[in-house]
Each structure stands twice: as C-alpha cells, then as structure tokens.
Amino acid sequence: MEKTGSIKRKAVARHHKAEVMIAGEQLRLKLHDGKLIKERRYHLRTYPNCFVAEELIDWLVNHKEAIDRATAVCLMQHLMDHDIVHHVLDKQPVFKDANLLYRFRKDDGTFPFNTEVKIFMRGQRLYEHLIADKNSILRLREEHGVSYHRSFPGCQFIDWLLQNGETESRRQGLELSRALQEHGIIQHVTKKHDFFDSGLLYQFCINFRRRRRLSELLNESEQDNDDSVVASAQNDHHLDSPFVVHKSLQGRNNAFQSEGSHKDLKQLTSGRRGSLNALQLHSDGFPSLPVAVVKFNPKSVLKRRVTCEELLSPGAPFIKKVLTVIGDALGCGFIVRGVAPCYVQAVDPGSPAAAAGVQVCQFVCQVNGQCVLYLDYRTVSRLVMTGPRTLVLEVMEPQE
Template sequence: MERTSSVRRAMARQHKGEVMIAGEQLRLRLHDGKLIKDRRYHLRTYPNCFVAQELIDWLVSHKEAPDRATAVCLMQHLMDHDILHHVCDKRSVLKDAKLLYRFRKDDGTFPFNTEVKIFMRGQRLFEHLIGDKNSILQLREEHGVVYQRTFPGCQLIDWLLQNGEAESRRRGLELCRTLQEHGIIQHVAKKHDFFDSGLLYQFCINFRRRRRLSELLDESEQDNEAVAVSTQQDNHPDSPFVLHKSLPQEGSSAFQSVGSSKDLKQVASGRRGSLNSLQPHSAGFPPFVQLSSTSVRCNPKSVLRRHFTCDELLAPGAPFMKKVLTVIGDALAWGFVVRGMAPCYVQAVDPGSPAAAAGVKVRQFVCQVNGQCVLNLDYRTVTRLVMTGPLTVVLEVMEPLE
C-alpha cells in the first residue's frame, strides 16, 4: 500500500513536469511567432506579454484546439500549474478577452519549489547523457526483455562522479534515489528501488519528445489525484507546439507594441532552496536561474546603477577589481542569478548558497566561465555554459570598487 502511494505521488510529480515542458514548448513557439512582445496599456508598458484573445485566435487557427472553449481550458490548465498568469496577478481565471497575460518564465515569477528543482536537475542530466557520444544510455537486456536507453545503476553513479555531478558515491546514490522518488528515473521493470549495482534503470520522461498540451489536459481529467502521463518513446505524433515555418497573422489589438524589454531581475526571499538553472532551448527550457521557492510576484528591475559596456570594463584605470571564484555546486545547483545582454552581471545571490560562500556578489560582471571568455556573450549563453559544464564552476568576475 505504501509503495502504491509512493508510485502515485511520483506519477503526479511526473505529470507536473510534463505540464512544465509542454508549457515551455508553447512559450518558445509563441516567442518565435512574435505573439509575445512588449505591450503598452493605459500609459504603462508590460514586457513579454500576450493578449488572451489573440492567443485563443492563434490556438484555434493553428488547430491546436478544436474550438475556443477548449483553447481556454488548455490555457487555464497552464495557469493552474503556475506556467502563466495575469500581468497584475489580479485574475486567477483566463478570460477570452483583451486582457494581458504573461508566462512566469518571462517575468521571473516562476515558483521554483524543491520538486521543480529536482525535476530540472533530472532534465539537465538527461540532456548531458543523451548528447554524450559514448553515452551510457544504451539498448540492454534484463531477464530476457530488451529495453531502450537503459543504464546500470553503478554506471550512472560512475558518470556522476566523473562529471563532477556528485562528490561521492553516497551522494550520487542519494541523488539517484531522489530522482526515482520524483518519477524521473525508474527500474526498467519497476520492481526495485535504486541501487549502486548492475540493475538496469531508465528515464521515465523523454524530455525531448514533442508534446501536445491537450494530452496533458485529457490525462488530468481522468485522474485529478495522481496522473499517469505517457512515457512513450520517440515514435510520437507531431506536436502542435513544434515550430512551424509559417507565422501567424496578428489580429488587431487595443494594445500597442513597444521596443524590446529591459532585463528582468529574479528576486527571492525566505529560507534558501538550492538554486537551479533552466536548460538550453533544445531541452525545452530557456537559460534562466531562480533563487528559492519563495518568489516575489513582481517585475523587478536591474540591480545595476547604470549599464556598462565591455570597453568600459576593460579600459585602463576602470574602477573595477578582478577576482577568480570557485563555486562548488550542491546537490541541486549553485545559487546565483545572471542577467545582461553583454556583459553579464550577477543579479542576485542566494545568501545560503555555494555561490555566496565562494564570494559571488550582486553587481559583479562575469568575465570568464571555466577559462572561457564570456564578456561579449548574453546571459542565456553564459547560463548554458554553466549548465553544461561540471558542478564545480570557476568564475572570473569584475566587481566595482566601492
């Protein structure tokens, strides 16, 4: 009975992860189709927004939903999972009207609780493993049954140690068991917990699979308590959230488009939860970092007193001091937020994080990541470099002389 409850909890967590991925795939497509942009309403500019009515038009015209009512239900499902929200958080229900809504990933208000961070850690490991030329994910046989993309438990722990993802075999085993508890990996026959042995395991979720948001809605209606999502492999029908070559025609709107938005700051308060960065776009998540599970629901501004160019930072006699910092990530991540289009700067640091312990401070400019110069790179690229590198990150930073 206890194991059944554990399995159902893992299935429910897995469903939340599937909703995150499907929502993010939709968000990226809407950005590509220019449906998400800065808009002005009542003399105020709202960055990275969409008009609900325009989005419903788009979903129906692109056959993402059979009718407007279904399209509204799909978006409400994302809203219920904190994927998107009204720009002022005044409405908990999505209306088919000329109202502004925004994806929480676009304004830095996505609630990163422990479950989300673990899910994203699993996604990052999946991306590393699937992209490795000599990947441990292989076709293997156990008890006469052949399974795809499997790995022996001991080999995964070896890989974690070799790539700096775990400090010891004990820590690696703890991480793998946490991933199993949250429905990210499982024994191929679902008979065993995770052991540092030759037993075969595999990822429950193919993070690169194209997803239909409608399938998540159907699953949730069947079982609201604990939802079992599909874990089919690659032979899945094309998703309506795949980027198409043709872009939608934008309808008339009472909102005016404005220029590109300023970088948004990620603010957090309360007790520390280990920081995690979102994955590269190929994984369905944009490069982004969050501090803790308690987010401030706002549109924060940059912490910089003024913008600096790369030339200003490198000019002789510039009022900056260069430092080299080594950040040893914990079980989930590092604990700092970077922003900026070039040069990047530290927007926030979690007080109890590895980054804070290493000396990372707000307003420091990031010059190098693991020996690679990043001054001319934007925060997305810098975050991707950190995420695809080892758990121990060597940063060269420049901080203002006070």
C-alpha cells in the same frame, strides 16, 4: 494498500506536473519565435514579455493545438493552475478569452522553484547531456533476457555523474539518483527496485525531447486510478475495412478475444501466432518467421461512434492507461481498427499484449510517445510494426 495507493497517486501527480512543465516551456519558446510574446503597453504602463489572451487563443486554434476556442481556454487555464502562466497583475485567477495581458512566469522570474521543480530541471539537464553525449551510457541493454532501450546500469550512472562534475562523491551520486527516482524522473526498467549503485538497469521515465500537444494536458489526471484520466469512447468510420489475424503453428487454438462475428472468417493457410507488428518483424535481430494471414471483416467491438472531439472532452466516463508491451519474436498480439481515432479490435489471450493489459475496446491515443488520436489504423499499424520491441501504448478504456 492505502500507502501504496498514495505513493502511486503522488507518482501520477508528479508525472503530470512534469508533462505540464515541458508542454508549457515548449509553448513559451514557440510564442517567442512567433513574436506573440513581446513588450506591450496597458494603461500607460509597459509590460515586458507579455501576450494577449485573444491573440493566443487565435494562435492555438489556427495551429491546431486546440479544436476550438473553448478548448484553448481550458488548456491555458490548465497552465495557469500549474503556475506556468499568470495575469500580469495576478488579479485574474481565471484565464479569459479577452483583451487581457498574461505572461509566462519563467519570463518574469516568478516561477516557483521549489524542491520538486529543481529536481525536475536537474533531471532534464542530465537527460539532455546524456542524449547529446556521443559515448552516452544510454544504450540498448539486457536484463534477465529482456532488452531495454536507452537503459543504464546504476553504477555507470554514478560514474558518469562523478566524471562530469555533477556530484562530488558516490554517496552524493546515490542520493541524487534516488531523488530523481522518487520524483519520477528515472526508474528501474521493471519498476521492481529502488536505485542502487549496482548493475541493475534503469531508464528515464520522461522523454524530455518529445513534442507535447497541448491537448494532451487535458487528458492527464491526478486522481486515484493509475495513470488515468477522464476521456470518451469512439467508433469506427469504416466498418468494412479489412484487418489481419495470425494463427499458431504450435497447436494453440487461442482465438483472439473479440466480440465481433467470425462468420466471414476464411483461413488461407496455417501459420504462427503474430500481430500487427509481426507482419514486419523488428530490426532487433529477430529471425524471419512463417506467418499465415487470415483476413476477415467481423463486426466492430464498439457499440457507437464517438469522435476525437468527444475524446478530448473532460468529464466523460473513460480512464487513460499507459501500458508497456514487450513483444516477443512473434510480435505483440493485438489488432487495431478504426479511423481517427482507432481502437483495439482483438487481443490474443496468450500474447505479450494481453499480459500487459491490452483489451478490446481500448482506444489508442499514443504509440511510443507519438499522438495517434487523429490517425487511421493503417498508420498506427505501421508505427507498431516499425517501432522498437518495447511498445509503450497510451490507451483509453471505459470505466466500469
């Protein structure tokens, strides 16, 4: 058990490091485009490719990358701790909101290109190449009756590496693929197998093209909990807003797990179990199903109102989790409520959402890689309804 826990902690740490590197690189390119990074003089000496800390903090706040200057400083300190930026003289281990010069290590050639970083950059280059390929091997494929987006068989990946000159032999291709898996770049679609030169399906764990909000970096953690961070709770701004529940035609009386009052429940007609995304079924070929809509206004499952700012505050007693919900023909089976941020109000016990670990009182941070922290439940519902069958949720839940 200890060995398994250690492996998971390392995987979480590597994933977080990858996210920091991507976010840092995206920020660096933006600052170059905005002319904040340029040649500057200090004490009669010229320093190329530098930025002034105060100017950068202004930029982060004005572009809503941080809610205030203190948060912006924390974000830059995070990049500094991960060797993304540094003081031009390397004499300042702490990032300060002052008239001081800092620089991205990638701009001055001091970035530490260790084995882990090299594997990461190799994986990013391969991902970009595959995405740009018109005949890419990244496709919707099925394994054991379940479909997976942008997946590829292990044997085809090695074929592709050989055809594009990435490796000289299948053995080298296998070694590279296993290194990519070990460093959290690719994984088996169900995380049950190591990499093999076979027909087993694999996926990239990281969407390198997704835009990262810098505020997400403070929500990442490298501690013992799986994919967890410290965050905070939240509540609903509009407790009187209606939402939808669907019941089953098949005789199942599984009520949604919710602590809210059901006194105002008014059943309009009978129907099948559904969820938010059963209102508008996916475009993956699922047939149209009869759906019964039941509207009611139960009391919120949350006990107090918490703002988005509190969610972003480090040190609060909450854990972040990444949950993968593979919807069935009826949807995912959960309901969200709330406005900036929204939360899970109810979960069908027999649904894919329940099987994936979705629970009431969890707060929705991301849907399929898109930050939804500042959106209302209608917008989040729309993203769920119109998204792919495989739903990746990033949620926060209270620590027990």
